[in-house]
Amino acid sequence: MGLILRARIPAFLALLLVSAGFGIVYGMQPAAIIQSIQSGMGGTLGFVAVVVGLGAMLGALLDVSGGVRALSTGMLNAFGERRAPLALGFIGFVVAIPVFLDVALIILAPVIYGLTRRTGRPIVAFAIPLLAGLAVSHAFIPPTPGPIAVADILGADLGLVIAFGALTGLPAMLVAGPLFAGWLERQPAFQGGVPAGQETQTVDAEVGFLTSLGIVLVPLVLIVAGTLVNTLGKAGMLELPEVVTRFVMFAGHPFIALMIACCLAWFVFGKIHSVPSKTLTGAMVKALEPAGVVVLITGAGGAFKQILVDSEAGAALAATLTATGMSPLLFGFAVAAIIRVAQGSATVAMLTAAGIAAPVAELAGLSPGGTALMVLAIASGATVLSHVNDSGFWLVSRYLGLSEGQTLRSWTVTSTLVGLVGLAATLLLSLFV
Numbered sequence: 164m165g166l167i168l169r170a171r172i173p174a175f176l177a178l179l180l181v182s183a184g185f186g187i188v189y190g191m192q193p194a195a196i197i198q199s200i201q202s203g204m205g206g207t208l209g210f211v212a213v214v215v216g217l218g219a220m221l222g223a224l225l226d227v228s229g230g231v232r233a234l235s236t237g238m239l240n241a242f243g244e245r246r247a248p249l250a251l252g253f254i255g256f257v258v259a260i261p262v263f264l265d266v267a268l269i270i271l272a273p274v275i276y277g278l279t280r281r282t283g284r285p286i287v288a289f290a291i292p293l294l295a296g297l298a299v300s301h302a303f304i305p306p307t308p309g310p311i312a313v314a315d316i317l318g319a320d321l322g323l324v325i326a327f328g329a330l331t332g333l334p335a336m337l338v339a340g341p342l343f344a345g346w347l348e349r350q351p352a353f354q355g356g357v358p359a360g361q362e363t364q365t366v367d368a369e370v371g372f373l374t375s376l377g378i379v380l381v382p383l384v385l386i387v388a389g390t391l392v393n394t395l396g397k398a399g400m401l402e403l404p405e406v407v408t409r410f411v412m413f414a415g416h417p418f419i420a421l422m423i424a425c426c427l428a429w430f431v432f433g434k435i436h437s438v439p440s441k442t443l444t445g446a447m448v449k450a451l452e453p454a455g456v457v458v459l460i461t462g463a464g465g466a467f468k469q470i471l472v473d474s475e476a477g478a479a480l481a482a483t484l485t486a487t488g489m490s491p492l493l494f495g496f497a498v499a500a501i502i503r504v505a506q507g508s509a510t511v512a513m514l515t516a517a518g519i520a521a522p523v524a525e526l527a528g529l530s531p532g533g534t535a536l537m538v539l540a541i542a543s544g545a546t547v548l549s550h551v552n553d554s555g556f557w558l559v560s561r562y563l564g565l566s567e568g569q570t571l572r573s574w575t576v577t578s579t580l581v582g583l584v585g586l587a588a589t590l591l592l593s594l595f596v
Contacts, residue, residue, distance in 0.1 A: 175456075178463035178515070182470045189474035196470070203469025204462040210315050210417075211308065211465075212458045216451060217421035218306040221382070221428060223450035227442055228432035230375035231258055237372025239278075247278055248292040252340040255296020256304075256332065260379055264301040264555060268294070268562060275563075288348040290563050291577055295340030298581045302509060302542040303328035303335075306382065306421060309513040309545065312464060313538045316517040317524055321417055322390020323535035325383060327596075331539050331588035339580035347573060370436055378428045382420040389415015464514025471518050491527045492540040492593060495520040496586050499544030508553065512545035532596035539589045547582035550575055 172180070179200065186196035225231050234257060242250035275293060279286045305311045305321050305328075314324050347353050392411045395401035403411075413419055432438045499516035503509060517538075524537050549556050550571065560570040 175459045175463050178460065178467050178511070182463070182467045185467070186470050186474055191470075191474050195473065199469045199473045200466040203466040206469070207312065207315060207465025208458065208462040211312050211462070214306050214311050214417050214421060215308045215458050217418070217425055218308075218311075219450040220447040221378075221421060221425050223446040224425065224428040224432060224443060225375060225378065227446035228370050228428075228436060228438050230370045230378065230428075230432070233370045233372050233375045234258055234379070237376070240372075244278065244282060247282075248288055248341045248344050251275075251289055252292040252296040252336045255293045255298075255340075256300050256336055257296075257376070257379060259297040259300035259307065260304050260383070264297045268297060268558060285348045285354050286563055287353045287565075287573055288344050290559075291344035291347060291573060292336075292340035294559065294574060295336045295343070295577050295581060298339070298546055298578055299332040299336045299585070302513070302546045302581075303332040303539060303585065305386070306417060308458075309510045310538055310542055311417075312510075313513050313517040313541055314535075316465065316514070316521055317534050317537055319534040319538045320390055320531050322387045322393075322415070323532060324538050325387055326390075327532070327535050327539055327589075327592060328542075330592060331543075331585050334588050335543075335581045335584040338584045339577045343577060343580060352569060353573065370432065374431060378424060378431065381427060382417070382424040385415045385420035385423065386417055387415075389413075389420075460508075460511060460514070464511070464518060467515060467518045469518075471522065490590075491520070491523050491529065491533075491537060492586075492589060494523055495537050495541040496544035496582075499541045500547050500582070501544075503545045504548050504550070509545045509549075509555075513541055516541045516544065530596065533593065536589050536593050536596060540586060543582040543585035543589060545582075546585065547579045548575060549578040 182200055182203075183196055186199065191199070225234075234254060239247055239250050239254075275286060275289045278284075278289045282288075301307050302309055305314065305325055310324055310328065311321070313319070314321055389412045392401065392403065392408055392415070396403070396408060414423065429443060433440050433443055495516060498519050499512050502515050503512035520537065520541060524534060527533075529537060556570060556574060559565070559574040560567065563570075563573075565573065
């Protein structure tokens with residue numbers, strides 16, 4: 164983490180350097196180190212690259228067509244202005260599933276500004292619930308890169324991660340969002356309105372609310388359906404014709420589910436709502452630029468994981484942890500939180516912690532449900548204490564017009580509440596899984 168934070172080396176290169184250095188320190192042969200890095204990165208990217216790329220393109224289609232605005236406008240109309248903070252929490256929760264957190268904040272900033280002007284309430288009353296919802300889905304709900312990569316490293320079932328992520332994420336969003344914002348807006352230091360220089364922008368969408376929501380839900384429903392059919396079928400609780408089972412499991416694979424969603428979005432936005440195909444294509448291609456960075460960092464995290472496995476350092480750590488009796492879930496949370504505070508990126512923290520925690524999860528003999536909860540424990544740890552070394556910290560400060568101190572007392576607390584409540588909900592679920 165010192166390479167990223169002090170030497171300012173990009174996370175991708177830093178993770179590869181640490182992987183090679185770790186292998187040398189633990190006495191691995193040079194050829195074995197190279198092979199581990201290659202196999203770890205290749206094994207991770209074979210799954211993650213496809214999912215992240217398709218997810219980024221789906222988000223771009225929703226953005227350029229006005230679908231994201233339609234989601235926000237529809238939810239605000241349903242909840243009313245008085246309950247707008249609650250609506251914004253759910254908006255963030257839904258929108259951040261296909262769209263990166265920073266992109267979603269930039270897209271939805273006009274909604275926050277418009278509500279602040281209309282109601283005269285402090286901007287934090289609306290921004291904090293939105294940010295809480297965005298943070299929850301960014302860390303807890305696939306197909307965002309972090310949980311996708313951690314689930315792949317730990318071998319967790321994506322359907323279970325989605326289901327448990329929703330169960331743990333919703334209370335985290337409610338506590339860190341509307342509840343905390345209700346207290347924060349009464350504090351004298353947070354009475355500011357819309358930052359200077361932000362022009363009023365319309366939030367009217369070209370695409371309907373139900374259409375946009377349906378496109379977001381399509382891949383999630385397909386993935387969860389595939390998991391249910393597979394799990395219940397193996398347990399003898401569901402008997403379907405073999406052809407139906409194969410079809411549902413095929414359509415429920417993340418690759419196929421996201422491809423279906425992208426094709427559906429292309430058809431609906433392009434053919435029915437007449438968005439020019441050139442506009443759609445340009446948005447999808449542009450979306451792959453930031454996704455490429457995420458994919459490479461994710462692959463480097465997979466390489467580090469493989470070095471830990473092949474050097475048997477992870478197994479030694481797992482054995483030590485088992486001897487202390489520490490819960491694997493708490494271990495995953497703690498490691499992710501330490502890395503998050505040290506270097507800032509939630510995604511890097513999740514990937515690194517997953518590599519360290521993978522042998523622990525394997526030695527603990529976690530059930531499929533327990534492995535999915537391990538993903539969420541790591542996600543919770545990687546969410547806490549966003550501060551000055553996190554790019555999201557500065558994005559929030561800029562778009563809300565907050566000083567560094569105000570951002571620490573608002574956004575940093577929000578991210579920490581998301582992580583702590585998420586961990587508490589995860590531990591509670593573990594009693595029944």
